Amino acid sequence: MTYITKPRLHHPDLPKNALGFTRRDYEGKVSTLCAGCGHDSISASIVQAAFELDLEPHRLAKLSGIGCSSKTPDYFLGASHGFNSVHGRMPSVLTGANLANRELIYLGVSGDGDSASIGLGQFAHSIRRGVNMAYIVENNGVYGLTKGQFSATSDKGSKSKKGVLNNDSPIDMVSLALQLGATYVGRSFSGDKAQLVPLIKGALAHKGPAFIDCISPCVAFNNHPGSTKSFDYVREHNEAVNRLDVMMPRSPIHATYAPGEVIEVVQHDGSTLTLRKVAADYDPRDRIAAMAYLQERAAAGEIVTGLLHVDPESEDMHDYLGTTAVPLNRLGDAKLVPGAAALAKINDGLR
Ligand SMILES: Cc1ncc(C[n+]2csc(CCOP(=O)(O)OP(=O)(O)O)c2C)c(N)n1
Ligand code: SF4
Ligand SMILES: [Mg+2]
Numbered sequence: 001m002t003y004i005t006k007p008r009l010h011h012p013d014l015p016k017n018a019l020g021f022t023r024r025d026y027e028g029k030v031s032t033l034c035a036g037c038g039h040d041s042i043s044a045s046i047v048q049a050a051f052e053l054d055l056e057p058h059r060l061a062k063l064s065g066i067g068c069s070s071k072t073p074d075y076f077l078g079a080s081h082g083f084n085s086v087h088g089r090m091p092s093v094l095t096g097a098n099l100a101n102r103e104l105i106y107l108g109v110s111g112d113g114d115s116a117s118i119g120l121g122q123f124a125h126s127i128r129r130g131v132n133m134a135y136i137v138e139n140n141g142v143y144g145l146t147k148g149q150f151s152a153t154s155d156k157g158s159k160s161k162k163g164v165l166n167n168d169s170p171i172d173m174v175s176l177a178l179q180l181g182a183t184y185v186g187r188s189f190s191g192d193k194a195q196l197v198p199l200i201k202g203a204l205a206h207k208g209p210a211f212i213d214c215i216s217p218c219v220a221f222n223n224h225p226g227s228t229k230s231f232d233y234v235r236e237h238n239e240a241v242n243r244l245d246v247m248m249p250r251s252p253i254h255a256t257y258a259p260g261e262v263i264e265v266v267q268h269d270g271s272t273l274t275l276r277k278v279a280a281d282y283d284p285r286d287r288i289a290a291m292a293y294l295q296e297r298a299a300a301g302e303i304v305t306g307l308l309h310v311d312p313e314s315e316d317m318h319d320y321l322g323t324t325a326v327p328l329n330r331l332g333d334a335k336l337v338p339g340a341a342a343l344a345k346i347n348d349g350l351r
Pocket of ligand 3: 111112113138139140141142143151
């Protein structure tokens with residue numbers, strides 16, 4: 001694969017985070033996507049989120065499938081672990097990696113084709129198993145890499161660039177994630193960095209399956225009148241339910257909102273999610289109400305964005321399975337290969 005590396009030169013005045021890294025230290029190679037592709041804006045938001053979280057690059061593993069969206073992990077977090085898997089198979093590879101080493105932060109990056117078409121089963125099972133991860137779908141409503149066929153998230157009645165009508169009902173990834181038990185669910189727009197960066201920060205800090213559906217226009221194949229995933233359409237129909245600030249345990253809290261205007265949620269790692277309410281009655285802690293609200297607003301033609309659900313008491317797959325806290329590569333032979341007597345004991349217990 002050809003790629004262009006970025007020069008390592010940094011401007012001496014670039015702001016540094018608590019680790020002494022600049023934003024540039026969280027970038028990757030130069031993107032080869034089309035100029036103006038929404039996916040590049042999401043990469044920039046991931047870089048910003050990791051920078052603001054003071055994340056140590058070696059503590060994160062980024063995984064993806066196949067598609068323009070799945071190429072993007074090459075363009076951010078160049079010093080982190082990475083695995084580009086097969087089309088639609090990222091969730092099972094991520095699940096396996098997470099089972100072997102729970103100490104890393106797992107970031108899954110996928111497309112609507114990768115996760116709602118060929119990988120729908122994989123997506124569903126990783127969420128229902130409670131895998132501790134931040135899973136971002138860069139949703140453009142088409143298979144961008146293979147030249148713009150409708151994907152499973154294309155809205156019924158939307159039109160392709162050549163004017164063909166889509167008659168199939170769409171899969172709403174957010175509703176699915178809620179139904180399957182995701183404990184942090186957000187929707188955003190690649191063009192709204194102010195909303196997207198804190199959503200990604202909250203997802204990376206969250207324990208449990210965190211899912212973000214990010215609408216990300218494909219400028220080559222799905223940005224025309226008649227598309228419901230174009231920049232213009234999403235800007236006109238975007239309705240945010242809240243605005244999120246993420247405060248890490250060490251940062252001073254300086255929110256100055258009046259009581260009743262905010263909901264505060266403390267996550268397992270001590271980070272505080274401060275949600276400024278935009279829709280007055282919307283409480284993201286209520287999963288059932290969130291599901292009903294989304295259906296109601298979708299019927300009215302709105303694309304609801306923001307942090308749609310968060311469960312502060314969330315658990316993850318390791319809690320359910322009672323797995324070892326020590327990563328397998330550090331357990332040592334005595335524990336990993338306990339010998340014939342231990343195996344005989346297990347077999348006896350199954351008789
Ligand atoms: C098993 C398999 N089937 C089909 C393909 C062809 N293919 C490559 S990418 C892709 C769709 C990508 O769409 P999406 O995940 O939405 O990513 P985008 O390019 O839109 O970001 C398809 C069908 C493939 N690579 N592997
Ligand atoms: S084809 Fe579409 S999704 Fe792919 S890089 Fe170009 S604009 Fe982005
Ligand atoms: Mg796509």
